[in-house]
Amino acid sequence: MVAGGYERAADLPLCNEHLDELSALATTYGFTVVAKEPCSIRAIDAALYFGKGKMEELREKADAIGADVIIFDEEISPNQQRNLEKLFKRPVIDRTELILEIFSQRAQTKEAMLQIELAKSRYQLPRLKRLWTHLSRQTAGAGGATKGAGERQIEIDRRLVRDRITRLSREIKEVQKHREMQRKARIRSGIPTFSIIGYTNVGKSTLLNALTQAEVLMEDKLFATLDTTTRKYALPNSQEILLIDTVGFIRKIPHTLVAAFKSTLEEAVYADILLHLVDINHPLAEEHAEATYAVLKELSPEDKPIITVLNKVDLLQNKSLIARFKLKYPRVVPISAKSGEGFDELLKMMMSIIKDFRTVVKVRIPQKDYSLVSLLMEEGRVIAQEYEENDVVLEVEIPSFLRHRVEKYIEDDSHCQHS
Template identity: 60%
Template sequence: MVELVEQEARVFENALLIGIYTKSNEKDACVDSLEELVGLTTTYGLEVIDQVPCYIRKFSPATLLGKGKLQELSGLIQEYGVDLVIFDDEITPHQQRNLEKEFKKPVMDRTELIIEVFAQRAQTKEASLQIELAKVRYQLPRLKRLWTHLSRQSAGGGGFLKGEGEKQIELDRRMLQHRVTRLQKEIAEVRAKRAVQRSSRLRTQIPTFAIVGYTNAGKSTLMRALTKAEVLVEDKLFATLDTTTRKYILPNKQTILLIDTVGFIRKIPTTLISAFKSTLEEAVFTDILIHLIDASSRHAIEQAEATLQVLEELGAKGRPCITALNKIDQCTDQGMLRKLRIKYPKTVAISAIEGRGFDQLVELMLKEVAALRKVVKLRIPQSHYALVSELMNSGRVIEIEYEANDVLMEVEIPAQLENKVQMFVQEVL
């Protein structure tokens, strides 16, 4: 499909990163967030010229920054030959236009950068659709900015936008809104297919584990180490966008499914959380979570809390969870390890890259799988033989005996059948 708004082809090689804080005690948090923005920028393929934390007393509605700070940054941009300016916080379309005029360089914010990184890394149809939807929604209020280059080509500078340009912007707005509707319909169709696939998976009664965690925590490395499968592993943010599922056989010969999910990140826009619920919702429907934490990061607790907050928003709170403290081969702060062990239950320390701690991790996985199923003795009337058949298909029959009117069974049942058999339970073993 032809792009609705054509922009001049621009090739960026480097970027200047700008963070903002309004209180002196917020500087450290601003610097930490800028470090994460560096990771996003390098993942996007740009060299980071510098990262500048800016203190301001109050935001300027027009340019976000005051006149003096704008002049200072303009000098840096000219001195370093900056191609692109990236703000660590969301900026309004109005501010974006004004900043580009001031800096005489393209400006983007964290939201747009994340969308672009996602666009680079999507592989499945649904992920591509979700990204396109997020991009279109981001573009809608910014159409005027996208057409300013045409205004500059017209006589008098602003004449085009007051005439033909305004008509074109309105046409593009309608076309973008139509595209939003089309994308939403396509996404709904893909989700319906995935729901059917998930329903089929649930009927197989194979326990599922979703590996969740902050971006770059080592989820794909753990998946590959456990399953020996070829899974993309990169030292980049959002190396995994699409859900990857692999079979794994536990030491007791029990087959389980391991699901790798998209990484979490601080200050991710709400619209993008919604857009990528497709991959994250696998964590909601899974049986057990493996929450992977990069224990070598000095921000380990903040990253873990950001992950848990998003999981709660998605409805996964209360799901059985194993906490795996990864990268202990790189961890030099034993105090951080102690804090993490105290703060999070069912914790195991591992190194996915070296295979350390896997025995303890698998032991916890075995315990969680066992907790999903109960062994019970049942007396089921012959008139309910359909339930007997279901138990034989979905449970693990240990012993069965037929009497005149009843079927006596000792069976291991999955959690989802507990309510069905409750009235026939003779004994819980």
């Protein structure tokens, strides 16, 4: 059974859409959803989230239909989770725990496995007491001795989990060093990179396959892709580019996951240009687009060029939605990744944006702004470098969106060519 709350009657349709998404997540994990329960709530209850009366109603429904697990759309605290499991007498999980379990199922590379283990460890740390409730129930009549032993064991477990978090963080840093070397090699190659980003299950892998004839795993499931895939592709004007397929974004992405998967998610924003894919046929297309932009903002402060690609346009009944997107976002192309409709326009826009996406500048950076040197070396390709007194003089090819950061230090770029 999946359940979610809404405060005003006007919010009920949105609550139902969110429960549909939660049901899709549950199905992706392997559950069979037997009921969706939107609950009208007045205020959040500190002990039981929805309040005792509402939760008892839900328990009666769960008993009547034989639900094995209750899944809440909202994030519930460790204390609420313990109280709810006592009330329901069955496992209670929230959206965050469900997403963590799906990621755990689908992680394939070493980095993804380490990241999900780290996220799960951080999630479990404040919940260790819940894992020990079975001990106190089984030994309820044994007095305080067992309780004391349980408390001691929880402390030992906490220490073990903290040690595991430290070890995993260290291992992830090592894997990330290798990824960083690969990224720098891509920058040195001077080949423009496009990241295909978007809400989970919008057709990113389908688009990558259609453009490059690659065989990337395609499933009609949420989070089918957890690791980044990079493919080389030649545009119609023979310009070589790299296309990167990335992990899908999602509404209310758990903070433990954003932190643990930061390097995988950052792979998307390290690209020169972003292809933001939207399933235009989805009833929550606009909300999904906003959720993706929210995650992007959290990951990258830089304004990179974004092409908003409206996928599945062949299934769209209400064409006015395309006009709404065009009013909101600067570069919008409707396509069908399955049929190839709109590909010509998309490729034209990609070629047009590349023309001036990198620029060569000569800059003199004073000692007080040395952090800029690191940024230019990370994001750009150094052509020449020398030191004059306390200044660093660089001739460097950089993405055009960074030019405003160094404008005041540009010496003379009349000889520098756009590439």
